[in-house]
Amino acid sequence: MAPARLASSAASPSHATEEAAQRILHTAERLFAEHGYEGVSINMIAEQAGVSKGNIFHHFSSKETLYQTVLGSACAEARRLLDELVNHDGNLAERLMHFAAAHIAHLDRHYHLTRLVQRELLEGGVRRGKELAEQLCGENFARLVGILRNAQGRGELRKELDPALIAQLLVGSNIFFFQARDMLRHLPDVDFADDPLRYSRMVVKVILAGIVPPPGAQGA
Amino acid sequence: MAPARLASSAASPSHATEEAAQRILHTAERLFAEHGYEGVSINMIAEQAGVSKGNIFHHFSSKETLYQTVLGSACAEARRLLDELVNHDGNLAERLMHFAAAHIAHLDRHYHLTRLVQRELLEGGVRRGKELAEQLCGENFARLVGILRNAQGRGELRKELDPALIAQLLVGSNIFFFQARDMLRHLPDVDFADDPLRYSRMVVKVILAGIVPPPGAQGA
DNA sequence: CATTGTACAAACCGAATGGTCGGTTTGCAA
DNA sequence: TTGCAAACCGACCATTCGGTTTGTACAATG
Known part of the structure; x- marks a missing residue:
């Protein structure tokens, strides 16, 4: 306005x-x-x-209206910010790495919004805001799936894999990071709790290449 | 009455x-x-x-006490149920597949408990129950990390990967599934929303082998 | 039988809740 | 200057909150 x-x-x-x-x-x-x-x-x-x-x-007019307005404007801002994430050139690995990095940086910067969406996901109940979150996520999710399907056509992604599952894995691992962050900080084995970007990059590397050493190669 | x-x-x-x-x-x-x-x-x-x-x-004695009791007994049950998940033989691929399948089945069966833990993760705030969740998760998380480290020593897992990150990815992808489930059901690209086991199996396959086709191989 | 202790219901309490209302300030148009 | 509508405040309302008190049915013990 x-x-x-x-x-x-x-x-x-x-x-x-x-x-x-x-x-x-x-x-x-x-x-x-x-x-x-x-x-x-x-x-x-x-x-x-x-x-x-x-x-x-x-x-x-009411507490409920205020909440809806908060959620609506927050989602509008999120949609604006996410719009550019998907537009990037390069091969699949580069594009996914860029998307994941930009996505997790966005979640980090707007963590109020992130928590709000996480709450809506959890409630799922009476409040209408769920639809907003669905619409918000759905739009970008569909675009990400589109990219993956495209890559699949070019042979950059195994044919037997479900693009939607890969998208869910990418987005989910980022979102869940912030949900578990406070807990991760207390786990002695974890040293990436305070470095979302590094976490996301490592996740994408795992998703791209897997964790099993290539046959014939000696790990490191 | x-x-x-x-x-x-x-x-x-x-x-x-x-x-x-x-x-x-x-x-x-x-x-x-x-x-x-x-x-x-x-x-x-x-x-x-x-x-x-x-x-x-x-x-x-109070609402807070009731809540703590609920959380405590729920966590005790969860710990009992999770105890057996990690004990399984076979190579890394088999063990991870078994763990993930058993884990997501457990989350599915005890979804009240799952939601309770998700809530605690989200709140992170004043209520003390977070510690319970941390303790509950931390224990099994450490064991899972142990398995991965072990596999790493035997060359079944790339040396440059962080075992804790793999563990987080495994557990997180399962937990997040249930958080996003209601939303997934409305996404046209997604067909695994009602089949947690299939979802988890596919995720493990991705984590094991990655999504990029092996060099020289034609997808499918 | 009298006493004691437990499991329970119902009435009750002060505090806080979401929401309303009458009245006052503010800033612009005429 | 006056008029007027929107912005704003603070007292107020009915309801509900977590929690307490009171009273009672009943089993066990003496």
């Missing part, structure tokens, strides 16, 4: 008012991502956003 | 009373797994378990 210009001194009316709504939205996004829908109260949002409770209901 | 008649003649007194506590526990497990801690009220549990609210507080 309007450019979110914000010089609070000599500003137009819609500036200040829109800024309040945005502040509510951002605070709500952070809190919902952190504590879930039921774990966040309107009072909490009002307090941390620095507005009155009544004002929240002035901008959003 | 069923008066929950006690068989005053034959049954031992601790029998009936224990049954009520178990009913509370099982109901709570289901509800907590479905709606999360904040999404479940004591009234809800009492109603669906067929006991009074006061009775719940008679058996469990």
